[in-house]
Amino acid sequence: MPDSPTVGRRERKKAATRQAIADAALELFLEHGFERVSVRDIAEKADVSTTTLFAHFPSKEALVFDREEEVEAELTAAVRERPEGQSVVEALRVHALKAWVSITSDPRLHQHNALVDQTPALREYAERMWMRHAGALGAVIAEELGRERDDLACSALARFVLEIPILANGRHDPRAVVETVFDLLIHGWGSQQDSEVDRT
Amino acid sequence: MPDSPTVGRRERKKAATRQAIADAALELFLEHGFERVSVRDIAEKADVSTTTLFAHFPSKEALVFDREEEVEAELTAAVRERPEGQSVVEALRVHALKAWVSITSDPRLHQHNALVDQTPALREYAERMWMRHAGALGAVIAEELGRERDDLACSALARFVLEIPILANGRHDPRAVVETVFDLLIHGWGSQQDSEVDRT
DNA sequence: GTCCACAAGTGCAACTGTTCCAGTTTCTGC
């Protein structure tokens, strides 16, 4: 028998079912568009009942975001396991740039992204899900800086950093957005306040 | 006949219907809770068909947020009509503090707020609606600073300022949150970076 | 003042996401 160290057949089957559902969903969504596919269609294609579908995913939108836990783990890891001497903010900037590279290089991710972008319902859901990471991220930042878990400056930083991809969304040069906004976060808006001053 | 300058009977009736629906909805929600009231109940109470209800409001949640346009107008006005010599950021800070006072003093607002807070579906909807103002606010800020409509620094500032009430939500002293986060936005996170340094 | 086009409202049926319920099958730990 190949691999199955500690995981029993049950768990493996469960994972397989989940995967089958997610795969069926993505395929149908990509082919016909999110709104033109019903949950019943997906369940049908994955050969399960709709009840089972909802036992694995809390909503139709969730079918598209199968990896949220891992994403959050990567995000917090980027801060927690940053190189010696690197600041938290710097680590986040690096992580943001890396994520941007992944999206442009991996065609699967790119396709997935396009689907979400073209579907208002998915865009909103994605933003909401994304912002949910603020709690975890804020906590890690606070921990790394030796502050209380719900320290305001850390929570704020977390939320603001998470806003960046949203802010970058429709713009032509996302990398520049990341750089510019991180600089603003570090130095503040005070320096370039009101009327005249340099255009970014 | 009392007042009706330029508005015809038609428009008045339409507005009345809309108000009747909103009133019925709020009353039922406050009495029984958002999820335990169906749209059909509301339509019934307002003595209209559910079709009519949805002709006036795009969704069940929208029934609770009847004033979004005005809120946005107040927000942009706070920036546009700020006192001579006051910076944009300062104007926003003042506006935030004023809004906070309104909520604590006006029992209607307070009640409304409590309803939203206690209902997850409404909280999410409220945040989404709130964040939608980012476009308009960013544009006004840009205009006031003589920058292009979609200037990045202005868009970012708009989004970050709008995040503040969300950030303040569960905390004991919202006014302090407003003050602290505005200071962070003005001076940046660079000054109090990493490890040691002063706790806010 | 009459008349017509049109906006507002109606009632009902249908669709879709989501949940409930009462089972059946399939695994796992003892």
Place this chain on the structure above:
DNA sequence: GCAGAAACTGGAACAGTTGCACTTGTGGAC
């Protein structure tokens, strides 16, 4: 080997939302 939990099923039901064919009241043109 067995008991019980967990996964899964099928179908009905519920709630938000939309479409459709239709009535009614209003406002502007004449």
